[in-house]
């Protein structure tokens with residue numbers, strides 16, 4: 001996957017995988033679970049036993065959209081602890097194998113004539129909640145300067161967008177033009193990894209300029225992509241208003257939006273790359289809400305006690321507690337590590353070697369930030385630009401002392417955003433499960449007998 005410098009002077013490079021893996025569509029599972037953040041059962045228009053149709057908005061009026069991806073009946077409404085350690089409202093649905101589509105979500109009749117606000121309303125109703133900035137109301141949100149459609153993936157072991165680009169070259173131009181109109185962006189960029197230059201040269205991209213990007217991690221992360229494409233800051237909301245005027249959309253989401261506008265059907269499926277220590281990468285397309293266990297079953301992989309199941313990448317993903325974790329619209333990859341492959345960070349001191357600083361793509365003083373975060377001195381982290389950390393995980397990857405750097409930094413960012421200034425020591429950072437990226441302290445599928453010596457027990 002990567003190259004380490006022979007003399008240890010140059011930072012190592014992690015390359016994105018350049019392989020083609022056909023997408024296999026998995027059948028609709030018996031049960032799916034849909035997650036909704038920061039919501040309670042009172043936000044739902046349905047309850048246990050309600051029959052639902054595919055594409056039906058399950059939210060009480062005005063609180064959604066929260067779209068069912070199957071036809072069936074609601075089995076359970078509960079809370080669910082996500083891989084990011086946040087609590088979600090979870091709606092479990094027993095799924096029929098045949099879809100009845102909710103007719104209240106019509107296709108946009110004449111796409112070429114439709115006004116931007118009509119397109120945005122349709123996309124919004126289809127439940128593309130992960131792309132709020134695209135479906136913005138221009139009376140409230142600032143104008144978008146650059147819209148970047150990314151063919152790069154977020155993790156070196158994910159090949160979702162690469163494969164979708166290989167398989168759907170004929171749809172790229174339509175996606176670019178429709179998205180440009182929907183967002184009213186001033187300019188549109190199609191970001192393609194260098195290794196797909198041959199395919200890109202044959203693709204008609206309409207109004208978009210093509211930016212060739214070296215396939216080196218973390219070039220696919222939105223912040224880095226925006227910088228490398230000469231665009232400004234990403235559009236974000238703050239308590240005090242808005243900042244930035246660049247929006248990055250994955251090619252998969254861009255094509256799903258176009259399909260939704262053409263057919264009136266919401267995004268029902270998500271493509272994920274499966275990888276393990278053994279074997280090739282595999283791409284599976286599943287209904288949103290499908291338990292991860294269905295993918296493991298199809299890949300014929302049984303995670304071992306003390307092995308690890310990781311969602312969304314080995315560099316910046318999350319260790320997963322259970323194979324019942326559902327695939328969401330933003331799940332990119334599933335990775336299984338054998339016990340012998342699991343890496344544990346350690347409670348050791350920084351040796352000031354400077355490797356973390358050298359590799360940081362946003363030039364942070366990571367060694368210093370790590371120490372400040374370790375002792376809970378979050379206010380000083382702000383002065384050192386911690387908010388610019390893109391959580392790529394490279395600092396922890398190169399640290400010879402195996403310090404949990406990205407966990408420290410993520411924790412400091414969370415502390416600052418919550419204005420919680422409670423000190424958090426090394427032990428707490430190693431043992432807690434609140435950090436975003438893959439936690440070294442988590443042992444997945446621990447058997448009962450393992451629990452005593454597990455750091456989490």
Ligand code: SF4
Nearest residue numbers: 360389390392393395
């Ligand atoms: S995770 Fe580490 S290397 Fe990556 S941006 Fe943050 S501080 Fe820099």
Ligand code: SF4
Nearest residue numbers: 350351353354356399
């Ligand atoms: S945190 Fe790790 S990589 Fe960074 S200076 Fe210290 S020992 Fe070196």
